[in-house]
Amino acid sequence: MAKEFSTREENYSKWYNDIVQRAGLAENSAVRGCMVIKPYGYAIWEKMQAALDKMFKDTGHSNAYFPLFIPKSFFSREADHVEGFAKECAVVTHYRLKNSADGKGIEVDSDAKLEEELIIRPTSETIIWDTYRQWVQSYRDLPILINQWANVVRWEMRTRMFLRTTEFLWQEGHTAHATEQEALEETQRMLEVYAHFAENFMAIPVLKGVKSENERFAGAVETYCIEALMQDGKALQAGTSHFLGQNFAKAFDVKFASKEGKLEYVWASSWGVSTRLVGALIMAHSDDKGLVLPPKLAPIQVVIVPIYKSAEQYELVCQKAAEIKEMLENKNIRVKLDDRDTYKPGWKFNEYEFKGVPVRLAIGPRDVENGTIELARRDTLEKEILPITRLVEVIEQLMETIQRALFDKALAFRETNTRKADTWKEFKQILDDKGGFILAHWDGTGETEQKIKEETKATVRCIPIDDNMEEGVCVYSGKPSGRRVVFARAY
Amino acid sequence: MAKEFSTREENYSKWYNDIVQRAGLAENSAVRGCMVIKPYGYAIWEKMQAALDKMFKDTGHSNAYFPLFIPKSFFSREADHVEGFAKECAVVTHYRLKNSADGKGIEVDSDAKLEEELIIRPTSETIIWDTYRQWVQSYRDLPILINQWANVVRWEMRTRMFLRTTEFLWQEGHTAHATEQEALEETQRMLEVYAHFAENFMAIPVLKGVKSENERFAGAVETYCIEALMQDGKALQAGTSHFLGQNFAKAFDVKFASKEGKLEYVWASSWGVSTRLVGALIMAHSDDKGLVLPPKLAPIQVVIVPIYKSAEQYELVCQKAAEIKEMLENKNIRVKLDDRDTYKPGWKFNEYEFKGVPVRLAIGPRDVENGTIELARRDTLEKEILPITRLVEVIEQLMETIQRALFDKALAFRETNTRKADTWKEFKQILDDKGGFILAHWDGTGETEQKIKEETKATVRCIPIDDNMEEGVCVYSGKPSGRRVVFARAY
Numbered sequence: 001m002a003k004e005f006s007t008r009e010e011n012y013s014k015w016y017n018d019i020v021q022r023a024g025l026a027e028n029s030a031v032r033g034c035m036v037i038k039p040y041g042y043a044i045w046e047k048m049q050a051a052l053d054k055m056f057k058d059t060g061h062s063n064a065y066f067p068l069f070i071p072k073s074f075f076s077r078e079a080d081h082v083e084g085f086a087k088e089c090a091v092v093t094h095y096r097l098k099n100s101a102d103g104k105g106i107e108v109d110s111d112a113k114l115e116e117e118l119i120i121r122p123t124s125e126t127i128i129w130d131t132y133r134q135w136v137q138s139y140r141d142l143p144i145l146i147n148q149w150a151n152v153v154r155w156e157m158r159t160r161m162f163l164r165t166t167e168f169l170w171q172e173g174h175t176a177h178a179t180e181q182e183a184l185e186e187t188q189r190m191l192e193v194y195a196h197f198a199e200n201f202m203a204i205p206v207l208k209g210v211k212s213e214n215e216r217f218a219g220a221v222e223t224y225c226i227e228a229l230m231q232d233g234k235a236l237q238a239g240t241s242h243f244l245g246q247n248f249a250k251a252f253d254v255k256f257a258s259k260e261g262k263l264e265y266v267w268a269s270s271w272g273v274s275t276r277l278v279g280a281l282i283m284a285h286s287d288d289k290g291l292v293l294p295p296k297l298a299p300i301q302v303v304i305v306p307i308y309k310s311a312e313q314y315e316l317v318c319q320k321a322a323e324i325k326e327m328l329e330n331k332n333i334r335v336k337l338d339d340r341d342t343y344k345p346g347w348k349f350n351e352y353e354f355k356g357v358p359v360r361l362a363i364g365p366r367d368v369e370n371g372t373i374e375l376a377r378r379d380t381l382e383k384e385i386l387p388i389t390r391l392v393e394v395i396e397q398l399m400e401t402i403q404r405a406l407f408d409k410a411l412a413f414r415e416t417n418t419r420k421a422d423t424w425k426e427f428k429q430i431l432d433d434k435g436g437f438i439l440a441h442w443d444g445t446g447e448t449e450q451k452i453k454e455e456t457k458a459t460v461r462c463i464p465i466d467d468n469m470e471e472g473v474c475v476y477s478g479k480p481s482g483r484r485v486v487f488a489r490a491y
Numbered sequence: 492m493a494k495e496f497s498t499r500e501e502n503y504s505k506w507y508n509d510i511v512q513r514a515g516l517a518e519n520s521a522v523r524g525c526m527v528i529k530p531y532g533y534a535i536w537e538k539m540q541a542a543l544d545k546m547f548k549d550t551g552h553s554n555a556y557f558p559l560f561i562p563k564s565f566f567s568r569e570a571d572h573v574e575g576f577a578k579e580c581a582v583v584t585h586y587r588l589k590n591s592a593d594g595k596g597i598e599v600d601s602d603a604k605l606e607e608e609l610i611i612r613p614t615s616e617t618i619i620w621d622t623y624r625q626w627v628q629s630y631r632d633l634p635i636l637i638n639q640w641a642n643v644v645r646w647e648m649r650t651r652m653f654l655r656t657t658e659f660l661w662q663e664g665h666t667a668h669a670t671e672q673e674a675l676e677e678t679q680r681m682l683e684v685y686a687h688f689a690e691n692f693m694a695i696p697v698l699k700g701v702k703s704e705n706e707r708f709a710g711a712v713e714t715y716c717i718e719a720l721m722q723d724g725k726a727l728q729a730g731t732s733h734f735l736g737q738n739f740a741k742a743f744d745v746k747f748a749s750k751e752g753k754l755e756y757v758w759a760s761s762w763g764v765s766t767r768l769v770g771a772l773i774m775a776h777s778d779d780k781g782l783v784l785p786p787k788l789a790p791i792q793v794v795i796v797p798i799y800k801s802a803e804q805y806e807l808v809c810q811k812a813a814e815i816k817e818m819l820e821n822k823n824i825r826v827k828l829d830d831r832d833t834y835k836p837g838w839k840f841n842e843y844e845f846k847g848v849p850v851r852l853a854i855g856p857r858d859v860e861n862g863t864i865e866l867a868r869r870d871t872l873e874k875e876i877l878p879i880t881r882l883v884e885v886i887e888q889l890m891e892t893i894q895r896a897l898f899d900k901a902l903a904f905r906e907t908n909t910r911k912a913d914t915w916k917e918f919k920q921i922l923d924d925k926g927g928f929i930l931a932h933w934d935g936t937g938e939t940e941q942k943i944k945e946e947t948k949a950t951v952r953c954i955p956i957d958d959n960m961e962e963g964v965c966v967y968s969g970k971p972s973g974r975r976v977v978f979a980r981a982y
Contacts, residue, residue, distance in 0.1 A: 031561070036556070039921050065527070067527070068611075068658050089588055090586055096564070096582075096646065106567055107565060108608055131527050133521065151642065155587065344506055
């Protein structure tokens with residue numbers, strides 16, 4: 001079976017695509033750059049949504065919904081934002097079709113041209129801040145703590161399923177505050193939420209930091225981010241939280257009367273993660289046998305495969321399997337009993353291994369007789385025979401063990417693949433030989449970062465949030481530097 | 492306070508808009524015909540989503556996600572579908588903007604014109620059936636039971652918040668089956684799910700029936716629907732479930748090898764409900780004092796308002812209120828304690844009455860002393876003083892009582908406003924004097940229905956699913972009829 005699919009070594013990029021498609025996560029659609037998220041892939045996204053949504057609500061946020069369309073003129077309001085976002089967009093110019101003159105199809109009705117074109121939102125700061133203007137008069141109307149689950153469109157030239165698609169699903173938080181301090185705290189709070197989610201649900205260790213000016217969100221004063229390391233040594237930005245200062249408040253004229261009666265501009269944050277996280281999840285843990293999922297985000301945590309020859313055995317084994325399913329479900333474990341007789345056990349073993357189900361149970365007539373069951377772990381591929389009486393306890397424990405093991409493995413990988421570079425030669429050598437995160441001194445200028453990018457494709461992934469100050473000289477320019485930053489090639 | 496807002500009698504349409512806006516459910520956006528769904532309105536939609544999503548999953552469906560964009564040519568494939576849906580659509584023609592020559596703004600880049608225009612989905616049958624072609628080879632690949640939560644766009648000329656907006660949120664189920672019988676059963680099963688949801692969650696009684704040919708979904712063989720009656724005597728279609736036959740399978744060439752090895756076209760259903768349900772919920776139960784919500788869908792089921800004069804009293808009362816909140820939350824009741832000292836109790840009473848919170852509790856220092864609390868029901872406006880020891884039990888019971896009372900009231904209203912008409916004069920008289928559902932004989936032709944619509948604005952809402960056959964003559968044409976159907980003016 002493995003032969004049909006690429007290994008990481010053979011072709012990492014093909015390995016990724018094979019997993020996405022063969023595990024039934026997504027596929028390309030008839031529309032360029034847009035994917036279809038298939039039920040199994042969408043179920044992972046639903047698990048992510050549920051966990052994140054709870055964390056957003058626990059930190060005081062409510063969901064709302066703003067229009068898909070943004071009037072073209074809105075983009076011109078915030079000078080940096082327009083540069084960053086108004087370029088590669090889907091533009092709606094007409095609102096009607098008509099039968100074509102030759103009677104063979106339909107065509108755009110030129111009489112139905114919009115006075116002002118509408119842009120499909122690439123992000124919603126503009127339309128939301130235009131709305132907030134009406135919501136905010138006094139300090140009593142603040143803070144506004146809103147999140148939106150939505151689809152957005154950025155016309156990408158080179159797309160890859162989950163990692164970069166023209167349309168994608170995401171959440172975008174947009175908050176408004178009376179003070180700079182409060183907005184900054186919110187920005188950092190949500191970065192912590194994202195880091196907690198990445199590490200404790202996705203089992204992916206992340207670096208927390210701020211972006212360089214070149215990589216900053218268009219319109220932000222400061223962009224905070226979490227950065228993860230993939231198995232091919234490339235970095236992946238897994239979430240961003242932006243401190244927007246008063247930029248959007250000024251662009252959309254959003255002022256409030258303070259307690260002291262002074263009219264002031266509102267302070268803002270915005271933050272988001274997207275279906276790109278599904279791509280990160282796949283690349284962080286999977287192996288040459290297919291997908292590997294952490295239990296907390298696995299749509300199916302345990303699959304039970306009955307082994308039988310005769311109809312009698314089928315009956316006997318499935319009845320026991322159904323009992324076991326119920327026992328596990330009573331402990332809130334997500335179980336699938338695959339009792340289809342149209343597929344053989346061997347086929348099912350391969351299928352669920354490829355789909356990354358954390359635990360597989362197999363039970364045959366002899367097991368029923370002996371009160372035993374075979375348990376296989378997807379992450380380690382270890383098997384053992386257990387008495388059924390111990391099963392629930394073992395699996396409850398295993399859910400935590402596997403979750404932890406995946407995180408530890410990813411952390412060890414990241415530690416092995418984080419290296420210091422003190423010379424330009426060393427920097428390039430590491431990138432070409434091994435990839436990974438490089439800790440290097442940088443002079444802090446956009447020009448140097450740009451030159452490094454041109455020569456090596458590596459960028460500053462983040463300036464870490466920690467106290468590791470260290471004098472040194474820029475690995476490229478030789479100019480003085482107060483601390484090392486994190487470089488990598490990135491998705 | 493009531494003076495600021497319309498009553499139903501004064502101006503029903505303004506009354507509806509006043510509730511939507513004043514209760515913080517939604518507002519018009521800067522984009523024509525699109526609304527902003529505000530946190531309180533969105534929270535109701537989330538409750539609806541959660542209940543429906545569970546019912547969809549309990550009946551074997553999975554969620555997935557298909558592209559927002561549909562290639563223009565896809566619409567021409569199914570002859571009826573193109574007539575019904577390809578007309579008033581948002582059309583994407585370009586994929587890039589550029590700085591305008593005068594440097595003052597941005598404009599559409601004419602070099603970035605799409606070869607084939609993309610339509611923002613008004614519904615997704617076409618793109619989904621184009622996808623299903625790849626998924627179905629054999630009977631083993633069937634059934635496909637998929638639902639999608641998504642935004643859709645239909646370019647409406649006259650819009651009303653929730654009831655008819657250019658962009659709206661909905662779910663659309665799209666299923667594929669090996670046999671006609673199975674597809675029909677699915678269509679009917681989902682109609683029952685919708686009816687159950689409307690009656691048991693929304694507390695709105697609905698008529699189940701099938702649509703006349705004129706009102707059928709474009710591309711369907713049969714459209715099943717649930718119809719509700721609003722307080723102004725107009726009907727509202729609250730959900731539809733379509734039996735699509737093999738129409739889309741033929742249009743998109745989706746065939747499967749049957750168990751017998753024959754190549755056959757797949758059978759289909761599709762079904763959907765939308766944010767329009769929020770509009771129905773508002774109109775079904777609310778009164779001249781504002782919104783009234785059934786407990787099962789109320790974002791806040793119980794609000795606690797502390798009554799106090801001094802800081803000491805505030806402390807004392809809020810502490811007790813917090814205890815009560817916890818007691819109720821332990822029983823899974825959604826409670827808000829509004830302890831803001833920036834608003835007075837009287838303001839809060841009005842606020843939550845207007846927002847339709849089913850139960851309001853008020854507690855003052857004397858209550859704390861006596862171990863009592865004041866309870867007010869939103870639906871009946873009744874108040875009583877209770878010992879706190881009985882509170883949890885009373886409120887748990889009350890959640891069910893109110894849910895039931897709202898349904899019973901709506902049912903009584905519908906029964907009072909469902910009338911038989913046996914002559915054309917009577918038919919018109921009822922419509923003009925009272926509205927409501929009219930049970931009348933109809934000759935079954937589209938021409939007659941069209942004429943009745945032109946003369947009275949009433950349409951056949953549905954041909955009920957029941958056994959009440961009765962010979963008679965068409966109220967308009969005098970031709971023979973085998974049963975009464977349901978007429979009404981509708982939203």
